[in-house]
Amino acid sequence: xxxxxxxxxxxxxxxxxxxxxxxxxxxxxxxxxxxxxxxxxxxxxxxxxxxxxxxxxxxxxxxxxxxxxxxxxxxxxxxxxxxxxxxxxxxxxxxxxxxxxxxxxxxxxxxxxxxxxxxxxxxxxxxxxxxxxxxxxxxxxxxxxxxxxxxxxxxxxxxxxxxxxxxxxxxxxxxxxxxxxxxxxxxxxxxxxxxxxxxxxxxxxxxxxxxxxxxxxxxxxxxxxxxxxxxxxxxxxxxxxxxxxxxxxxxxxxxxxxxxxxxxxxxxxxxxxxxxxxxxxxxxxxxxxxxxxxxxxxxxxxxxx
Amino acid sequence: xxxxxxxxxxxxxxxxxxxxxxxxxxxxxxxxxxxxxxxxxxxxxxxxxxxxxxxxxxxxxxxxxxxxxxxxxxxxxxxxxxxxxxxxxxxxxxxxxxxxxxxxxxxxxxxxxxxxxxxxxxxxxxxxxxxxxxxxxxxxxxxxxxxxxxxxxxxxxxxxxxxxxxxxxxxxxxxxxxxxxxxxxxxxxxxxxxxxxxxxxxxxxxxxxxxxxxxxxxxxxxxxxxxxxxxxxxxxxxxxxxxxxxxxxxxxxxxxxxxxxxxxxxxxxxxxxxxxxxxxxxxxxxxxxxxxxxxxxxxxxxxxxxxxxxxxxxxxxxxxxxxxxxxxxxxxxxxxxxxxxxxxxxxxxxxxxxx
Ligand SMILES: Nc1ncnc2c1ncn2[C@@H]1O[C@H](COP(=O)(O)OP(=O)(O)OP(=O)(O)O)[C@@H](O)[C@H]1O
Ligand SMILES: [Mg+2]
Numbered sequence: 001x002x003x004x005x006x007x008x009x010x011x012x013x014x015x016x017x018x019x020x021x022x023x024x025x026x027x028x029x030x031x032x033x034x035x036x037x038x039x040x041x042x043x044x045x046x047x048x049x050x051x052x053x054x055x056x057x058x059x060x061x062x063x064x065x066x067x068x069x070x071x072x073x074x075x076x077x078x079x080x081x082x083x084x085x086x087x088x089x090x091x092x093x094x095x096x097x098x099x100x101x102x103x104x105x106x107x108x109x110x111x112x113x114x115x116x117x118x119x120x121x122x123x124x125x126x127x128x129x130x131x132x133x134x135x136x137x138x139x140x141x142x143x144x145x146x147x148x149x150x151x152x153x154x155x156x157x158x159x160x161x162x163x164x165x166x167x168x169x170x171x172x173x174x175x176x177x178x179x180x181x182x183x184x185x186x187x188x189x190x191x192x193x194x195x196x197x198x199x200x201x202x203x204x205x206x207x208x209x210x211x212x213x214x215x216x217x218x219x220x221x222x223x224x225x226x227x228x229x230x231x232x233x234x235x236x237x238x239x240x241x242x243x244x245x246x247x248x249x250x251x252x253x254x255x256x257x258x259x260x261x262x263x264x265x266x267x268x269x270x271x272x273x274x275x276x277x278x279x280x281x282x283x284x285x286x287x288x289x290x291x292x293x294x295x296x297x298x299x300x301x302x303x304x305x
Numbered sequence: 306x307x308x309x310x311x312x313x314x315x316x317x318x319x320x321x322x323x324x325x326x327x328x329x330x331x332x333x334x335x336x337x338x339x340x341x342x343x344x345x346x347x348x349x350x351x352x353x354x355x356x357x358x359x360x361x362x363x364x365x366x367x368x369x370x371x372x373x374x375x376x377x378x379x380x381x382x383x384x385x386x387x388x389x390x391x392x393x394x395x396x397x398x399x400x401x402x403x404x405x406x407x408x409x410x411x412x413x414x415x416x417x418x419x420x421x422x423x424x425x426x427x428x429x430x431x432x433x434x435x436x437x438x439x440x441x442x443x444x445x446x447x448x449x450x451x452x453x454x455x456x457x458x459x460x461x462x463x464x465x466x467x468x469x470x471x472x473x474x475x476x477x478x479x480x481x482x483x484x485x486x487x488x489x490x491x492x493x494x495x496x497x498x499x500x501x502x503x504x505x506x507x508x509x510x511x512x513x514x515x516x517x518x519x520x521x522x523x524x525x526x527x528x529x530x531x532x533x534x535x536x537x538x539x540x541x542x543x544x545x546x547x548x549x550x551x552x553x554x555x556x557x558x559x560x561x562x563x564x565x566x567x568x569x570x571x572x573x574x575x576x577x578x579x580x581x582x583x584x585x586x587x588x589x590x591x592x593x594x595x596x597x598x599x600x601x602x603x604x605x606x607x608x609x610x611x612x613x614x615x616x617x618x619x620x621x622x623x624x625x626x627x628x629x630x631x632x633x634x635x636x637x638x639x640x641x642x643x644x645x646x647x648x649x650x651x652x653x654x655x656x657x658x659x660x
Contacts (some may be wrong), residue, residue, distance in 0.1 A: 049571055051567065051570065051571060074573075075573045075574075076573065077573070078570070078571055079572070080572035080573075081571075082571070082572070083567060083568070083571035085564060087564050087569060088564075089564035089565050089568035090565060090568075091565045091582065091583055091586050091587065092565075092584045092586075092587075093586045093587065093589070093590075102569055102572060102574065102582045102583070103566075103572050105569065105572050105573060105575075105578045105579075105582065106572060106574065108578070110575060110577050110578055111583060113574070113578040113581050114575070114577065116579075116581075140308035155568070156574070158568070159572075162572055162573070168571075176534070191622050199556060201553060250464035258623035
């Protein structure tokens with residue numbers, strides 16, 4: 001459980017990034033945070049693991065109070081709070097496996113990290129995590145040689161290696177094309193369910209949030225302006241969050257065509273989305289319906305290659 | 306035609322050109338904005354600067370060589386150097402003005418000429434003295450075309466000492482340099498104070514040249530006379546290497562991409578782990594490359610510092626020079642070129658492999 005009580009974040013330059021946030025996020029919840037650029041979504045997420053120190057109020061993860069002042073306490077907290085980044089943030093020059101093993105840092109003696117000599121049990125765990133995200137066969141390849149979607153899977157595996165209670169994700173799929181984005185989100189959701197983790201995800205596209213989250217939090221200018229289950233996050237409500245009418249861009253990720261026939265359908269019924277740049281992208285054709293969990297489909301397999 | 310276009314574009318407000326393109330005057334709609342003229346006032350100032358520099362050089366000149374212009378037997382009297390300097394400065398300003406170079410760039414170019422002139426004048430840099438001392442040089446040059454090859458292999462041991470000094474100093478120096486660089490860069494250091502302190506320390510280390518360190522260590526622990534030359538040499542090279550590696554690598558670390566570092570932080574890694582996991586792999590190619598470079602420098606430098614008494618081939622070189630055995634000196638120098646080239650090739654080969 002994550003509790004924000006009247007949390008403020010004031011940046012060193014005096015800018016107030018979060019204003020009096022009051023939130024309770026329950027164990028096992030999958031929360032999507034939406035809001036315009038600059039609304040404070042990243043700030044909110046980064047406050048949870050202390051990458052951005054909050055300046056007043058109180059913030060706790062489970063029983064642990066986040067204490068930005070104590071490096072030791074922060075490290076202990078972070079070992080239980082994994083984070084996924086928009087730009088994957090893998091170390092490019094080392095292998096996928098070693099990237100995943102970095103997730104074990106908090107449980108590994110410093111001298112072992114220094115030598116890069118991880119325990120066999122940790123290695124086994126890392127392999128299991130890679131299996132979970134479906135790219136175990138890439139274990140000994142350089143991280144930089146992977147595609148974007150695969151790199152984000154490695155990043156997820158790295159977080160899983162931490163055995164986290166909470167997973168934070170800052171626009172985890174914004175750098176990916178829509179079909180890949182859906183596949184990664186689907187995996188994330190599946191893993192989150194399997195492990196019963198709490199998950200907070202920033203999302204650019206409202207429809208990604210609607211498809212995958214249990215609960216949606218809308219932010220504007222550092223404040224929470226909407227908080228409710230997906231069913232309540234209607235277009236009208238979200239337009240209120242954005243304070244403007246929604247454009248094709250806000251929902252673009254949703255109209256991933258399912259097959260060649262449906263591509264034609266989609267363009268016919270939904271001329272608004274003609275500018276969705278991927279309509280004639282062959283990579284898109286035949287991709288799964290967002291949210292479907294069919295592991296046997298072609299694409300799920302392609303994604304693993 | 307160009308004159309018309311120019312006056313037009315300066316008179317009309319931006320955007321009018323596009324609409325009137327079809328009026329048949331031949332002015333096309335693809336007119337581009339002209340590069341603005343630099344400020345004439347600034348150029349006048351630069352002219353003043355050139356004049357001032359000329360005046361300074363004129364009054365401070367030591368050489369009174371005159372410029373003979375054989376124009377129909379006329380001899381123009383003028384102390385030549387400042388005058389040539391003035392001509393160059395004026396020519397430079399004219400060229401800059403014509404190609405519309407901005408005043409700051411022109412100022413830079415002018416300063417460059419002035420500083421070069423001033424520096425060359427102060428040390429009497431001229432090739433003339435080489436001609437004057439030609440007789441003296443000729444004998445030595447002859448020796449250089451006739452190196453004593455049998456000698457150079459006779460001092461094989463000294464070469465080995467030099468090579469070993471370079472290897473030991475490179476390994477130890479680069480390792481220490483790596484650690485210092487980690488502490489020096491704000492990206493990887495525990496806090497700002499540490500990084501500032503290490504940087505300051507580093508500046509001090511670098512401000513003493515390799516020969517300076519060599520003299521210092523020879524004075525402290527004794528040189529070749531006590532059989533401790535190589536030790537003093539290694540210590541001197543070591544300090545030299547630490548300075549270079551810590552500086553270059555520190556800057557490489559500054560530029561390491563922050564994403565993976567933040568990710569390592571977010572897993573709860575401590576500082577050492579984070580630096581090992583996320584910083585070191587990023588800078589490792591740079592580090593290897595700097596180490597090889599430092600090794601090359603060490604081969605060269607160990608020759609130079611050998612002269613001040615730290616053993617190795619430099620020491621031998623010094624002995625032969627004092628004996629005026631130019632054939633031997635020549636063979637050592639040739640061999641040095643070969644060795645340095647080989648080391649160069651070797652490190653190039655490794656660096657290729659790294660990329
Ligand atoms: N280190 C910082 N110092 C000062 N201001 C900051 C800092 N980091 C963020 N801000 C400001 O805080 C506000 C919220 O930033 P934040 O990164 O949380 O936005 P966001 O909602 O994640 O936007 P985006 O969707 O573009 O990522 C922005 O106005 C930003 O300029
Ligand atoms: Mg953000």
